[in-house]
Amino acid sequence: MGSILSKLDNVSHRQRQYEHRDQDLNRSQYVDQEKLDILYKLDEDPSYQGPGVDQVGTWTELNLTGLGCRLPYSILRCTKLTTLNVSKNHLTEEEHIMAIFNLETLEELNMSNCSITSIPPEITVPKHLRKLNLSGNQLTEIPLPVCRLLTLEELDLKNNKITTFSPNFKRLCNLKNLDISKNPLEEFPFTILEMKTLENLNLASANITTIPQQIKQFTNLNGIDLSSNQLEEFPQSLMGLETLKTLKLSHSNVTTVPAQITQLKNLKELNISGNQLKEFPLSVCKLVTLETLNISSTNITTMPPQLTQLKNLKELNISGNQLKEFPMSVCDLVTLETLNIWNNIIFTVPPQITQLKNLKELRLSWNPLNKFPISVCKLVTLETLDISRTNITTVPPQITQLKNLKGLNLSQNQLKAFPMSVCKLVTLETLEFFK
Numbered sequence: 519m520g521s522i523l524s525k526l527d528n529v530s531h532r533q534r535q536y537e538h539r540d541q542d543l544n545r546s547q548y549v550d551q552e553k554l555d556i557l558y559k560l561d562e563d564p565s566y567q568g569p570g571v572d573q574v575g576t577w578t579e580l581n582l583t584g585l586g587c588r589l590p591y592s593i594l595r596c597t598k599l600t601t602l603n604v605s606k607n608h609l610t611e612e613e614h615i616m617a618i619f620n621l622e623t624l625e626e627l628n629m630s631n632c633s634i635t636s637i638p639p640e641i642t643v644p645k646h647l648r649k650l651n652l653s654g655n656q657l658t659e660i661p662l663p664v665c666r667l668l669t670l671e672e673l674d675l676k677n678n679k680i681t682t683f684s685p686n687f688k689r690l691c692n693l694k695n696l697d698i699s700k701n702p703l704e705e706f707p708f709t710i711l712e713m714k715t716l717e718n719l720n721l722a723s724a725n726i727t728t729i730p731q732q733i734k735q736f737t738n739l740n741g742i743d744l745s746s747n748q749l750e751e752f753p754q755s756l757m758g759l760e761t762l763k764t765l766k767l768s769h770s771n772v773t774t775v776p777a778q779i780t781q782l783k784n785l786k787e788l789n790i791s792g793n794q795l796k797e798f799p800l801s802v803c804k805l806v807t808l809e810t811l812n813i814s815s816t817n818i819t820t821m822p823p824q825l826t827q828l829k830n831l832k833e834l835n836i837s838g839n840q841l842k843e844f845p846m847s848v849c850d851l852v853t854l855e856t857l858n859i860w861n862n863i864i865f866t867v868p869p870q871i872t873q874l875k876n877l878k879e880l881r882l883s884w885n886p887l888n889k890f891p892i893s894v895c896k897l898v899t900l901e902t903l904d905i906s907r908t909n910i911t912t913v914p915p916q917i918t919q920l921k922n923l924k925g926l927n928l929s930q931n932q933l934k935a936f937p938m939s940v941c942k943l944v945t946l947e948t949l950e951f952f953k
Contacts (some may be wrong), residue, residue, distance in 0.1 A: 533607065550581045557590035561563055564592075582607070583628075589614050596621065603628040605651070606852035619643055619663065630654045637661035640666050645669065653677050653697070660684050668692065674701050676720065681708040693832050699723050699743065722746050722766070723773070734758035745769055745789070757781045767794045768812070783807065791835065803827045814838045815859065821845035829853065836939050837881070849873050859902065860884050867891035875899065883907045883927065895919045906930050906950065913937035919944065928953070 545727070556574060561564045574595050582589065584606035591613075596602075599621050608630040609615055616638060618627070624644040631654035633697050639662040649672040650664065657678040664673070665686035672695040680701040687709050694715055694834040697724040701753065711715065711732045719736070722745040729744065733755050741764035744753070749770040757778045762785055769792035779785075787810040788802065795816040798811040799938050802811070803824035808831055815838035825847040834851065835858040842863045848854070849870035854877055860885035871893050879902040880894065894903070895916035911932045926940065927950040936951065 542692050548581060548584065550579075551733050553580060554582060554585070555575065556589065557592040557595075558949070560592035560595065561590050589617070591617060593617060594620060600624060601626040602682055605630040605632065607651055608633050610635070616641055616682075622646075625649070626653070637640040637663050639663065641843070643667055648672065650674070661685055662686065671695065673697070680753065683707040685709055688712040694718065696720070706730055706733075708732070714738065717762075719743070730752035731755045740764065741787075742766070752776055752779075754778065760784065763787065763887050765789070773799055776799045780804045786810065788812070796824075800824055806830065809833065821847050821849050826927055832856065832860065844868055844871070846870060852876065855879065857881070867893055869893045872896045878902065880904070890917075898922065901925065903927070913939060915939045918942045924948065926950070 525941060531805050552570065556570050559568060559851055561570070564766065565743040566898040575597050575825065577596050578598055579601040580596060580599055581603045583603050589604060589607060594617055598737055600626065601622055602618065602621065602931065604618060605628045609629065615634070619641050622644055623646065625646050626649040626750050627647060628651040628749050630651045634652065634655040634657065634713070636657070637813050641663045641838055643663050643666050646669055647667050650667065650670060653674045655677040655678050655939065656890040657675070659680060660683055662684070665684060668689065669692060670690050671692055673693060674697045676697045677700040681703060683915045686814050689735070690713065692715055693713055693863050694717040696710065696716060697720040699720045701724055703724040703726060706726055706729060708730065708752060714735065715738060716736055716737050718741040719739065720741045720743040726744070726747040727749065736759060739759050739761055742762065742764040743801065744945065745766045745768040749772060751777055752767065752772050760783060764787040765785060766789040768789050772790060772793040775790065784807055786807055786854040788805065788808060789812040791812045793816050795818060798818050799822055800822055803822060804827065805827060806827060808828050809829060811834065812835040814835045817840055819840045821836065828851060829851055831851050832853055833856040836855060837858045837860045839862055844864050847866065848857065849868060852873060852875060854874050855876060856879040860880045860881045865887065874897060876899055878899055879896050880897065880900060882906040883904045883906040885908050887910060889912055890905065890910045892914055895914060897918060898919060899923055900920050903920070903923060904927040906927040908932040911934065914929065918945065920926065921947055922942050926946060929952045940949065942950040
């Protein structure tokens with residue numbers, strides 16, 4: 519018993535180490551406190567000559583996120599700033615916004631979640647700004663100064679109250695990444711169709727019902743997210759996007775996937791989860807370049823044998839469906855690294871699962887297995903195994919074969935005692951074991 523407690527303590531200790539590491543990482547995302555103190559002292563006394571003051575004009579990065587108090591006006595002394603984060607502040611005064619935009623050397627600016635309702639139209643804009651984050655504000659339209667940021671490559675406007683786009687928006691001739699998700703657009707913003715440089719477009723949760731044929735004009739588009747809209751059918755207009763690598767259409771009321779999807783010759787990621795498909799679309803099996811497929815929560819009951827055509831598939835999510843048996847075709851996907859098959863009606867896992875020689879993550883939870891599948895113990899590349907809520911009563915000693923396992927979830931089962939074999943999993947970092 520002592521050795522078991524010692525092993526559990528080691529696992530717990532490693533978990534605490536990871537929690538502390540994560541906390542350190544989180545802290546690194548927050549305020550540059552020393553720099554902030556200097557700026558406040560300069561606000562109080564412009565002639566202040568304390569330690570670090572002589573470096574203010576050389577700073578290239580400054581993080582002032584979530585201050586909970588006013589922004590220091592001495593920020594104007596930071597004449598070499600290229601990266602500034604003032605997110606999670608209450609920037610409702612025009613003077614604050616004007617001070618920030620007067621920093622001419624800025625290349626990256628984060629003003630997300632700042633309660634901004636507008637930006638003064640006459641404001642001077644940084645001439646070299648490449649990335650701008652205005653997400654989580656109260657904007658009802660695209661601010662005119664944003665349309666003057668001709669060097670802008672990345673713009674995040676998600677989660678505002680924008681309903682229309684100004685014709686001036688098309689002036690952003692270098693824009694590559696645009697996120698306008700979670701805005702009440704109600705229709706596709708036709709203005710952006712003239713922006714030929716776009717590579718990634720996020721229009722999720724925007725109340726859009728149709729996608730225009732003109733979307734084919736995006737000859738450089740690599741990724742598009744149309745999830746959680748009111749499309750009702752798979753947009754045929756997307757078939758002309760030959761450069762597309764990522765397509766997300768989850769929760770969009772889609773019931774079928776057209777055969778023409780095979781025209782997307784370069785598609786690597788497809789997410790059609792949360793739609794009422796009822797059966798697996800065979801056309802998807804011809805997307806031989808696919809590396810990630812999410813078809814979870816679509817009410818499918820079987821997986822076709824043609825699935826084996828996906829020779830490059832690395833991630834497969836078929837969770838939340840009505841599968842009554844483990845799909846044999848999945849066992850032939852030898853490139854698979856992640857398999858999510860939780861919340862189905864699967865009773866057994868076939869021995870053929872051992873063919874998945876590259877599998878690192880396996881999630882089997884919420885299936886009525888009743889018995890721990892011994893074949894899983896031969897997946898020696900596994901790093902994460904979730905077999906929670908499967909009604910298993912024992913864990914076999916063969917689990918020690920999982921020499922690379924880092925995460926194990928055995929919770930909500932019918933285990934009568936702690937499985938001693940788990941104590942020999944020396945690589946384990948996270949263990950969940952509760953009833």
